[in-house]
Amino acid sequence: MLKSNWSRFWPGMLVAALLALVFSVAPMGYGNTSLLFMMMTFIVLAQGLNLLYGFTGYLPFGYVGFFGTGAYAAALMVMKLHAPVWAAVLAGPLASMAIALVLGPLLRLSGAYFSIANLAASQILFFVISNPHMTGITGGPYGVKLDRIFAPTASYAAMIVLVVLTTLIAAYFRYSRFGQGLRAMADDPVSAEMSAIPVVRMRLMAWLTSAAVAGLAGAIYAWNLSVFYPDAVFSLQISIFAIVFALFGGVGTVLGPIIGAGLLYALYNAIGISAPQYFQLIYGVLIVGLVMFLPEGILSLLTRRGINVF
Amino acid sequence: MTFKGSRLTAASAAFALAAAIGTTGASAQTAPSVIKIGTLYAGSGEFAVSSQAQYDGLKFWAKKVNKDGGVFVKAYNKKIPVKIVAYDDQSSTSTATTLYNQLITQDHVDLLVADFGSVLTSVAVPLAKEHNQLLVDVTGSSAGFFSNDNKYLVDLSIPSSGVWPIPLAKHLIKQGVKKVAIVYGSNDFDSSQADTLKSELKKAGITPVYDHAVPTNETNYTVLLHAAAATKPQAMVELGYMSNDVAFLKSLKSSGLHFPMVFTIFPGQFKALMEKNAGKDALAYTYSYPAPPMIKYEQVSLGLNTDQFIKAWEADGHKSAPNFVNTAGYSTGILLAKALSTAPDMKQLTIRSTLEGFSGNTSTLVGPFALSQTGAQMGERLPVAQFQPQKDGSLKTVVVYPDAMATGKAIYPAPQG
Amino acid sequence: MTALLEYAIVGGLLYGIFFGLVAVGLNLIFGVMRIINLAHGEFVVLGGFGAYWLTSAFGLNPLWGVPLAALGAVVIGFPLYYAIVPRLQRSRDPEMLSFILFFGLAQVIEALVTLGFGPDQRTLPSDALGSGSPSVFGQAFPESWWWAAGISVVAIVGLWLYLTRTRLGFATRAIMANRDEALATGISVDRVSSIAFIIGLALAGAAGVFVPYLQGSVAPGIGNDLTTTSFAILIIGSLGNPIGTLLGGLVFGVGSMLMQTFYASWSNLVPYVLLVAIVLIRPQGLFGKSVRHA
Incomplete structure (x- = not known):
């Protein structure tokens, strides 16, 4: 039993170790650590979204809501409770899981209804946190300032840990009985229920895990950024990027979101740096082209040739 | 469900490519040539x-x-x-x-x-x-x-x-305005101005009769203006970004409502653009902070x-x-x-x-x-000006406060129609 | 107080009817093709810039923007449909894949509008749609608001008649109900869908003509907000039924205006709170069929 577990999980560990290595070494050759940090953030978010969408079929348009919640939970722990950094960072996933629990009933909806209701929920969080009447509690439109804990290297390292953690969780989802059950549910919820899979509970587990990943990412992001306005952590662009990256790479796999986020985010920056005057246009055309010619994600180049992708 | 190393290699090659693309930005040394x-x-x-x-x-x-x-x-x-x-x-x-x-x-x-x-x-x-x-x-x-x-x-x-509205508050007080309506955007730039304006007015014993924050992307002011008008303010101050100001002035013009004094921020900074986008008629007799090059x-x-x-x-x-x-x-x-x-x-x-x-x-x-110790700018102060229509149809920017910079007198209350 | 209340309600009704038009094209496209048109707001913006172009370059009345929007929808929509939709339908999850595709398209449109017109706000002449303020129950609103609401009602009722009284409309509803069955019964799905796609874009563009009047101005960057609001209205009403979208718009409009009158800073919460409340209490929308599962 132990041995078979090992053979199932070593690919995940290998990928995680490789990612840790790449992002630990990269800053020595390439000084734009903000870019590397953002790339890791999007890898985590694309993977976290994959945990939900790739394994249950629920696509959360408002995924950024968990990210922003995590960022603000961490910020408030620092500003209001003068908590140490580790406690502030841990508050992120706790807060986002609490929000996910409150939003749990949304899982009764299907397809686009779920997606859009989730989008609405993230907008509500954003508007409440940034409202001028909330200035005394959240800082409202004035944003937050955490220069007391500003630590670019430590927060960068923390994000590496989160990339590793998220990759391992994805590997677990992919190869455990839990993950297989989830996918059976996504394919056919009725017969899954009949075969005694606890559909509602398992779906909720995936939802909470996905929310926790985004919350933790948000908390570390807040730590790294240290001065920000509410729209920096609630911008819909973050949701949309995470979705585009995950789908582009290929969902339901472990490697897909990693490759999707790594490649597309690098391209995004390469265009921004080399052709700033046509930045938006070129990126838009690129995305349309990719969907038209690689609709199943980049990993479909392999699966189409019969190669089983991890 | 088996895993073969070659696939991982392919994938990691793709990833390395991604990282490589990210590094294509120029990286030249500091050179005195430029x-x-x-x-x-x-x-x-x-x-x-x-x-x-x-x-x-x-x-x-x-x-x-x-x-x-x-x-x-x-x-x-x-x-x-x-x-x-x-x-x-x-x-x-x-x-x-x-x-x-x-x-x-x-x-x-x-x-x-x-x-x-x-x-x-x-x-x-x-x-x-x-x-x-x-x-x-x-x-x-x-x-x-x-x-x-x-x-x-x-x-x-x-x-x-935060210091911009101080001359505005003083002008309002000097003009004898007692009833002020304030509408401002929910963002740092506008909220900080609203806060200063309110605290300056408070020193003179004036509490706004209407005081509402609106979402930063608010563009529909028709109903809001009506609600503000119900409090019969002598001055209507709208603190927004340019898109808010355009929408606000347009709504005010088409609503048929009239206030003795109307203030917005951006006409003083982008007069030509605001004249084009909101219309000269919408700007007539309104006030703003005139900024250089409007003040010379x-x-x-x-x-x-x-x-x-x-x-x-x-x-x-x-x-x-x-x-x-x-x-x-x-x-x-x-x-x-x-x-x-x-x-x-x-x-x-x-x-x-x-x-x-x-x-x-x-x-x-x-x-x-003038710099403060922390590096903040303290020198420039923005006065208050009114856009007064001229016979040839143009709008003249008349600085009305402070007196030292004034180029004319405010037409208050603004004529109707 | 009652005067304010009445004013907010009448204003909300006019504003809401107009937003019914803003959202109804999205409803049609989503209902028929199961495509999430994330570029919907950008098509509305295109309509607004079309009207701006007509007034500024040719001195025409902005109402000519409505037929221009219809023309533009044919010219853009027809090739666009055949270039992307059949391809999308063959993929594994067209609904979700369309999300990225139309995100890319939205970026392209926004970039092109910015390159063509510049990033700043454009407005239309205030008196082009009449300078009076006709009043109802003693509540005066600009004439442009009545034009916008009137044309919105005509367009939405027209769409409803098309769907319920014409053969193409029957076919469209059959595809909405079940695409595969429609295909099996010999309906030319692509032809009917492409017409629905064009109608959807035309309605979005027509709504855009009035955006400068109801939203103060039109700018390349406002598309995203229009898209999310439209999605909210669509779900508050119900899928497939244009009259449902009209009612969804009304609920949104009146709710927003009441909130703006009494608690202005919270008014942007209205569509989203309504949406979440409605999907949880009555997930089929105010007027629709069930969407829950498991």
């Missing part, structure tokens, strides 16, 4: 108009100095041409973060100039400090950025938005004065007259040039302390230059 000035602008999104105006002002300056062979750099004791390295952040803070870092760590710019406004400046503040790079702040005037333990920040053009500075110790600037700007082939943010971008350029020609070396902190040395004894076309 002085690199890095900045960002928003090609799209909510800050695009103002951001591009600032960028245009800076470019105008660079073009002008390069025509004369560049700026004189004392550290090298010679004239060196200026090169602006600029990227498009699309009004997104996360994109701005990576691009600021690109300017600092890959392009190794000699001077880093922030993008327009507090939101896009905010992410550069800790980044610049971390890399010991002086951040030249042009229009990011949030008071929260400045502190004594950060020497790597200096605001060259705009005073903190004839005596300047540095660079062109207002009239010279307007002429040079038009000669440069710009289709429209210069606006305030253009002048802010330009004045940033000339202050930096002056700093380069004075600073004994190119160290970032030397440049900052050189700039500090100009404080109180320098003036440009945006007004007197």
